[in-house]
Amino acid sequence: MTRAAPYPLLSVRNLSKHYPLRSWWGGTASVFKAVHDVSFDIRPNETLGLVGESGSGKSTIGRAVTMLNPPTSGTVAFQGTDLARLSAREMRGMRRHIQMVFQDPYSALNPRMNAGAYVMEPLLLHDTGRSRAELRDEVAGLFERVGLDPRFARRYPHQFSGGQRQRICIARAIALKPRFIVADEPIAALDVSIQAQVVNLLQDLQDELGLSYLFISHDLRMVRYLCHRVAVLWRGRIVEMADSETLYGDPRHPYTRRLLAAVPVPDPVVERQRVSAIGLTAPPSSETGHDLTEVAPGHWVAQSAAG
Ligand SMILES: Nc1ncnc2c1ncn2[C@@H]1O[C@H](COP(=O)(O)OP(=O)(O)OP(=O)(O)O)[C@@H](O)[C@H]1O
Ligand SMILES: [Mg+2]
Numbered sequence: 001m002t003r004a005a006p007y008p009l010l011s012v013r014n015l016s017k018h019y020p021l022r023s024w025w026g027g028t029a030s031v032f033k034a035v036h037d038v039s040f041d042i043r044p045n046e047t048l049g050l051v052g053e054s055g056s057g058k059s060t061i062g063r064a065v066t067m068l069n070p071p072t073s074g075t076v077a078f079q080g081t082d083l084a085r086l087s088a089r090e091m092r093g094m095r096r097h098i099q100m101v102f103q104d105p106y107s108a109l110n111p112r113m114n115a116g117a118y119v120m121e122p123l124l125l126h127d128t129g130r131s132r133a134e135l136r137d138e139v140a141g142l143f144e145r146v147g148l149d150p151r152f153a154r155r156y157p158h159q160f161s162g163g164q165r166q167r168i169c170i171a172r173a174i175a176l177k178p179r180f181i182v183a184d185e186p187i188a189a190l191d192v193s194i195q196a197q198v199v200n201l202l203q204d205l206q207d208e209l210g211l212s213y214l215f216i217s218h219d220l221r222m223v224r225y226l227c228h229r230v231a232v233l234w235r236g237r238i239v240e241m242a243d244s245e246t247l248y249g250d251p252r253h254p255y256t257r258r259l260l261a262a263v264p265v266p267d268p269v270v271e272r273q274r275v276s277a278i279g280l281t282a283p284p285s286s287e288t289g290h291d292l293t294e295v296a297p298g299h300w301v302a303q304s305a306a307g
Contacts, residue, residue: 008042010180011041012074014075015039015073016036017034017069018031034057035071036237038074040231046229048212048213048227048230049217049244050062058216067084096122099176099180099181102169105168112156115152115157116153118172119175122176123175139153163191163198170201174209177209179210182214185218187217202215229243229244230244230248232256238300242296246298
């Protein structure tokens with residue numbers, strides 16, 4: 001694992017996301033507060049894990065920090081630039097530094113586009129002025145980089161395995177040499193035997209390209225293995241955040257303890273239900289605990305459980 005630099009690449013402050021709740025006749029009845037007052041930093045070369053039960057707001061945060069679905073309030077600063085203040089054109093330029101990898105590579109891929117064209121697409125959009133031959137060489141290099149035979153570039157999505165499809169998505173995500181990737185459950189849909197390979201690929205790419213990740217996952221063992229720091233989300237709030245060693249070795253918040261105490265199940269569907277069930281038994285006192293207290297250097301715990 002690369003050592004993380006001491007200053008933030010991404011700085012998220014007081015991020016909230018509300019979704020309108022429509023009444024059955026179509027009017028907006030009220031809002032649903034999916035994420036409430038979330039703050040964290042991600043440093044260069046760092047992987048921050050985001051864990052929590054299904055529906056706790058992990059994907060909402062992932063889409064908010066990439067501005068795919070901007071926050072209702074709060075700021076997201078990338079290398080000191082407030083993303084909400086960028087014009088559409090400036091944001092397009094910023095996109096090359098910020099990429100996303102999703103859980104289901106099959107639905108991310110375009111069924112009518114061969115794998116080579118899919119990986120080349122961002123290069124065509126951003127690196128204009130280069131010849132087709134140059135771009136084809138670059139795509140071949142990207143295929144090799146993610147462990148795929150460049151001759152597979154002419155194949156279509158249905159002609160790949162799940163793991164290979166995720167490699168194609170990763171090749172596209174790294175095509176523009178981004179600084180930051182949000183990986184939203186990138187291994188949850190994959191066969192257990194393939195999961196470690198994809199995680200190792202992400203780790204190698206981090207070392208090579210100096211990448212930072214927000215790694216969203218239900219798999220607590222994988223999060224411990226891959227992430228430098230971990231934030232635990234419960235009902236849209238961060239209840240605990242610390243470096244991985246501290247979080248797994250000295251969990252302070254009752255919800256974190258419950259999450260870690262349960263034995264993980266290597267089946268994503270069963271695991272999702274299990275983590276959900278744990279969430280239902282979390283103590284109600286934590287609901288107000290969104291003010292975090294630093295109980296030890298870098299170890300933040302929601303106030304209701306701190307001390
Ligand atoms: N577009 C939307 N409109 C309304 N509500 C939404 C929308 N997207 C998400 N939500 C709600 O916000 C909450 C958080 O959803 P989110 O997808 O962020 O959870 P998650 O932690 O990623 O869950 P999972 O582990 O199942 O992927 C959920 O209650 C969800 O129903
Ligand atoms: Mg999700």
